[in-house]
Amino acid sequence: MGYALDFGWLNDAVSLIASGAAMTIFLITVSAVAGIVLSILGAAARRSRHAVLRRAIAGYVELIRNTPFLVQLFFIFFGLPSLGIRLDPVVAAILAMTLNMTAYTTEIVGAGLDAVPKGQREAALALGLRPRLVFIKIVLPQALKVIYPALTSQIVIMMLESAVVSQIAVRELTYEADMLQARTFRAFETYFIITLVYLAMSIGLRRLLIAGGNRMLAGGVS
Amino acid sequence: MIEFTLWDIVRNLLLAARWTVLLSAVAFAGGTIVGLLILFLRISKRRWMRQFAEYYIGLFQGTPLLMQLFLLFFGLPLLGFRIEPWTAAVLGLTLCASAFLAEIWRGGVQAVPLGQWDAGSSLGLHYLKQLRLIILPQAFAITRAPTVGFLVQLIKSTALTSIIGFEELVRTSNAINNATFEPFTVYGFVALIYFALCFPLTRYAKVLELRALKY
Numbered sequence: 001m002g003y004a005l006d007f008g009w010l011n012d013a014v015s016l017i018a019s020g021a022a023m024t025i026f027l028i029t030v031s032a033v034a035g036i037v038l039s040i041l042g043a044a045a046r047r048s049r050h051a052v053l054r055r056a057i058a059g060y061v062e063l064i065r066n067t068p069f070l071v072q073l074f075f076i077f078f079g080l081p082s083l084g085i086r087l088d089p090v091v092a093a094i095l096a097m098t099l100n101m102t103a104y105t106t107e108i109v110g111a112g113l114d115a116v117p118k119g120q121r122e123a124a125l126a127l128g129l130r131p132r133l134v135f136i137k138i139v140l141p142q143a144l145k146v147i148y149p150a151l152t153s154q155i156v157i158m159m160l161e162s163a164v165v166s167q168i169a170v171r172e173l174t175y176e177a178d179m180l181q182a183r184t185f186r187a188f189e190t191y192f193i194i195t196l197v198y199l200a201m202s203i204g205l206r207r208l209l210i211a212g213g214n215r216m217l218a219g220g221v222s
Numbered sequence: 223m224i225e226f227t228l229w230d231i232v233r234n235l236l237l238a239a240r241w242t243v244l245l246s247a248v249a250f251a252g253g254t255i256v257g258l259l260i261l262f263l264r265i266s267k268r269r270w271m272r273q274f275a276e277y278y279i280g281l282f283q284g285t286p287l288l289m290q291l292f293l294l295f296f297g298l299p300l301l302g303f304r305i306e307p308w309t310a311a312v313l314g315l316t317l318c319a320s321a322f323l324a325e326i327w328r329g330g331v332q333a334v335p336l337g338q339w340d341a342g343s344s345l346g347l348h349y350l351k352q353l354r355l356i357i358l359p360q361a362f363a364i365t366r367a368p369t370v371g372f373l374v375q376l377i378k379s380t381a382l383t384s385i386i387g388f389e390e391l392v393r394t395s396n397a398i399n400n401a402t403f404e405p406f407t408v409y410g411f412v413a414l415i416y417f418a419l420c421f422p423l424t425r426y427a428k429v430l431e432l433r434a435l436k437y
Binding site: 079 | 293417
């Protein structure tokens with residue numbers, strides 16, 4: 001083999017990789033929080049009395065779940081400016097990630113809501129709680145407990161998928177990798193290291209979320 | 223400047239979509255074959271085989287597909303292989319699909335009651351025959367819905383191969399967009415084409431899921 005692996009460039013690259021990783025973590029944090037809040041609203045609306053609302057949310061979920069994230073990203077970043085909506089790359093990335101995340105988590109949260117026994121709702125109503133309080137205090141906490149592992153997986157998947165936003169020049173981990181390999185001509189070594197960083201981040205994120213879930217949700221994750 | 227009519231845009235996109243379909247089909251077929259191999263390792267009685275399959279699956283599920291494609295595209299030439307975007311795309315998607323499919327099917331195998339294995343042994347079948355005649359048919363029957371669901375995911379994943387230069391739907395749409403400056407129309411149609419490919423499969427997966435619930 002005439003090729004010797006060279007990791008000599010790594011010393012100077014650590015700070016760039018760290019800042020890229022920080023950007024990736026920032027993106028996933030914002031879109032995960034926004035996505036989960038929106039999907040709770042979405043799942044509740046999908047079970048509401050308004051047929052139009054129900055159908056609109058079902059359509060949105062199907063549209064997002066049946067098209068690639070990359071196309072959604074391009075549509076938002078390149079397509080929307082022709083309607084006069086010009087977005088900063090980071091904003092476009094967060095918007096695309098949140099919209100994508102919400103579609104998947106709406107289904108997950110919905111499954112959780114359906115899994116809560118009907119008697120819980122009826123018991124709470126019988127105690128005189130208002131319907132909104134019944135949802136927030138009784139149904140939602142039980143639903144979240146059931147779906148927490150699925151939410152965790154979805155957040156990790158979204159974090160890995162965020163590698164794609166490098167294509168609209170958001171300076172996250174993959175973008176920094178592209179820049180590094182263009183400068184060092186060590187493409188394989190660069191992507192190898194960045195892949196390891198992603199692997200460590202996905203393992204770390206999963207552990208963190210499970211530990212956090214065990215602490216926050218009463219009685220741990222079921 | 224050459225004028226592009228709407229029909230020109232749509233026709234070129236549809237022609238490019240053939241490559242998306244072909245790549246999905248080849249990667250799904252390849253992923254099935256390699257995935258079966260990984261499945262056998264994953265449910266093997268030997269610890270090191272199970273461990274290997276577990277790491278393999280963890281590696282592909284824990285890193286971005288884009289990185290896997292980059293590593294193949296830039297890594298294989300170092301080993302002396304001449305590699306085209308098509309080869310890297312097929313190889314990357316096949317390996318990734320194999321990890322996901324093996325994990326789906328493992329769930330199916332584990333859902334088959336242990337008594338089925340025992341019944342197989344008591345009939346005098348050896349391990350491979352038990353798998354082939356008794357366990358795998360049941361495991362595949364249970365996991366039909368998630369397998370179709372994964373096919374949808376795979377079709378969507380082929381979009382990433384545009385980044386390593388494979389001329390499929392998204393890469394063609396970028397080129398058309400650069401010529402027509404109508405990103406809204408172009409990417410809108412691309413989304414529609416993907417939707418037309420994926421939505422029937424999603425529906426089919428839903429039907430399978432409901433059918434499985436009936437039992």
